Amino acid sequence: MSNNESAITLFNGKSGLEVLVPRQIAENKKERALPASYNGMMICIVGIKTTAGRFLPVSHEGDSNETYIDKVELLGTRRVEFIARKQKGIERRAHMRLFRDLTEQTIVDQPWQDSFRAWFGRECEIPNDLCTLCWNDSLFGSLVAGKGATFSRVRYFDSYSLESVDDCVAMLGSEEGMAIGNTVGENLSEKRGDASLHYYEYVKAGTHFPFITIIENATLLDLAGLLQATKMADVHGYGKYSTNHGKFATEVLAVAAGMPHFSVLDMLAWGGSGLGELRSHFDPAKPQVKFDAITGGEAPSVYQPSAFDALAGTLSSQFKLYASELSKEITRKK
Numbered sequence: 256m257s258n259n260e261s262a263i264t265l266f267n268g269k270s271g272l273e274v275l276v277p278r279q280i281a282e283n284k285k286e287r288a289l290p291a292s293y294n295g296m297m298i299c300i301v302g303i304k305t306t307a308g309r310f311l312p313v314s315h316e317g318d319s320n321e322t323y324i325d326k327v328e329l330l331g332t333r334r335v336e337f338i339a340r341k342q343k344g345i346e347r348r349a350h351m352r353l354f355r356d357l358t359e360q361t362i363v364d365q366p367w368q369d370s371f372r373a374w375f376g377r378e379c380e381i382p383n384d385l386c387t388l389c390w391n392d393s394l395f396g397s398l399v400a401g402k403g404a405t406f407s408r409v410r411y412f413d414s415y416s417l418e419s420v421d422d423c424v425a426m427l428g429s430e431e432g433m434a435i436g437n438t439v440g441e442n443l444s445e446k447r448g449d450a451s452l453h454y455y456e457y458v459k460a461g462t463h464f465p466f467i468t469i470i471e472n473a474t475l476l477d478l479a480g481l482l483q484a485t486k487m488a489d490v491h492g493y494g495k496y497s498t499n500h501g502k503f504a505t506e507v508l509a510v511a512a513g514m515p516h517f518s519v520l521d522m523l524a525w526g527g528s529g530l531g532e533l534r535s536h537f538d539p540a541k542p543q544v545k546f547d548a549i550t551g552g553e554a555p556s557v558y559q560p561s562a563f564d565a566l567a568g569t570l571s572s573q574f575k576l577y578a579s580e581l582s583k584e585i586t587r588k589k
């Protein structure tokens with residue numbers, strides 16, 4: 256495939272939307288579920304996330320007044336760990352905001368809540384009142400106790416900083432030292448003392464995290480939507496303690512219709528010789544990475560960042576198609 260083609264061409268003109276439309280479970284039953292259909296598409300997104308401010312990747316919750324970020328020894332370097340679950344959680348919430356926005360842009364005469372109730376029977380709240388039928392649940396999975404579960408179609412992988420902890424973390428003993436803030440549980444009626452202060456380590460701005468995300472049974476709407484949700488999550492922020500923290504810039508290096516022949520660890524090794532070396536593996540003129548098609552052979556891939564831009568325009572047209580399929584399904588059900 257020519258590298259100048261748009262990422263849309265990976266879908267060969269198919270939307271793949273059938274996996275997103277809930278169906279009646281049986282002729283005589285009222286209940287609906289997302290179909291267990293298989294559309295044969297697998298999409299892989301590869302890129303680099305760069306911190307644009309302080310970032311606190313913390314995998315545990317706690318009320319302690321000291322916060323230490325997750326670190327791990329890997330490929331001979333102590334690195335910051337950015338776990339898949341964290342990335343997925345933030346992108347899921349960003350995706351839900353996008354989903355509601357798109358719904359109001361498409362069904363303009365009512366609030367998104369009314370459209371969601373008509374389409375899915377409820378408003379669908381993350382994480383405790385999921386509907387199991389909507390685009391967000393289909394992509395990120397849903398579990399409703401006693402009712403069933405939908406497996407997630409999107410797969411995230413743990414990532415690690417390209418830079419060593421010594422270079423990219425402000426901590427005890429580093430030049431910056433730990434940061435100081437107020438504790439969340441501070442009692443404002445009492446005089447401030449040591450207990451009202453919160454000490455925390457943070458990842459400095461300009462730290463790079465290579466990432467790989469895979470969407471199984473992917474639809475064109477999923478790809479366009481996830482790229483847009485990522486941009487929203489970057490601005491919203493990933494990570495604990497303050498919504499002002501964890502801002503990122505995401506650079507997409509490749510989108511392919513198949514499985515990567517390499518891992519995040521390989522990307523860290525390439526980046527060990529500099530960011531340029533890592534990027535050069537995805538050079539549109541001479542890519543040095545491979546993706547395998549599900550059916551064997553090499554998967555079609557796009558490496559040209561400008562070729563991903565066309566997807567933004569696709570988002571609203573694919574969403575209109577999804578909304579009209581949902582409305583048709585409701586009419587059929589009645």
Ligand SMILES: [Zn+2]
Pocket residue numbers: 375379385386387388389390391392
């Ligand atoms: Zn839902």
